[in-house]
Amino acid sequence: MCPEMSGSRQLFNSVCCMSKDEVSPTYPLGEKKHVMQANTEVTMTAKVMSVGDLKTAKTGTKYRILHIADETGSLDLKLWNNDAETKCGLSEGHTILAQNLKVSVYHNIRSVIKSFKTTITKVDEVCNATLSPEQTSSRSAIECSIKAVKEFSFYNSCPTCNKKVISHDDNKCFGKCDSCNSYYNKSMLGSTCRLALQSEHDESLLAFGQQALQICAVTNVTEVKDNMEEVMQTIFSTRYRLAVNRRNNQTIISDVTTLDV
Structure with a gap:
């Protein structure tokens, strides 16, 4: 050499x-x-x-x-x-x-x-x-209702960190999470969802995992899939206080509180 x-x-x-x-x-x-x-x-x-x-x-x-x-x-x-x-x-x-x-x-x-x-x-x-003012304004809370649901998708999630499993090989029983680096058994994979929303102020919002379920007022993805029509009605009829992070031209919901209408 x-x-x-x-x-x-x-x-x-x-x-x-x-x-x-x-x-x-x-x-x-x-x-x-x-x-x-x-x-x-x-x-x-x-x-x-x-x-x-x-x-x-x-x-x-x-x-x-x-x-x-x-x-x-x-x-x-x-x-x-x-x-x-x-x-x-x-x-x-x-x-x-x-x-x-x-x-x-x-x-x-x-x-x-x-x-x-x-x-x-x-x-x-x-x-x-x-x-900086930009950093401070990137972490804030807003109150709004939802005017439109632009995307509603489901995906496999890591049983340890609950984040999306990106590169699982379906031919293998075990995999490694890209986010938390932990190993998992394929049979242990969870299921979670992603919501792309438009607020009454025409701001685009993204919600993942637990925050998406809180928006839907359910505790798991199965409830969403089995009651999609009711879930959509709930989203449009509820007013929310949302903690958001604005980064990389995205507004991501980090915490959800429902308000009395």
């Missing part, structure tokens, strides 16, 4: 075979958002801008979302199980050094997840992160 090829092979191994004690590369958060790929690991120093409520996924797993930022950009950090309950001891305003966070890319939106390899440490370093 020539020296040039040998050097390239060594570099490849050093990146792909990172041990638990090794630390992933550190970049400014704003730069990282453009280059990081799903299931890679990143390290960042950031300020906790907000701490979300403790929620329960469809699988029964507890989770919590923290919004973190530095001087160059911001991201959501998702905590699961006991970390979600304890918040890793974090509060709004803390500056953290988070090593080996796992990258998640869902509908072209990047976030990071605390995995078993991740360490999060509070640091004394001053982080002057502030959310």
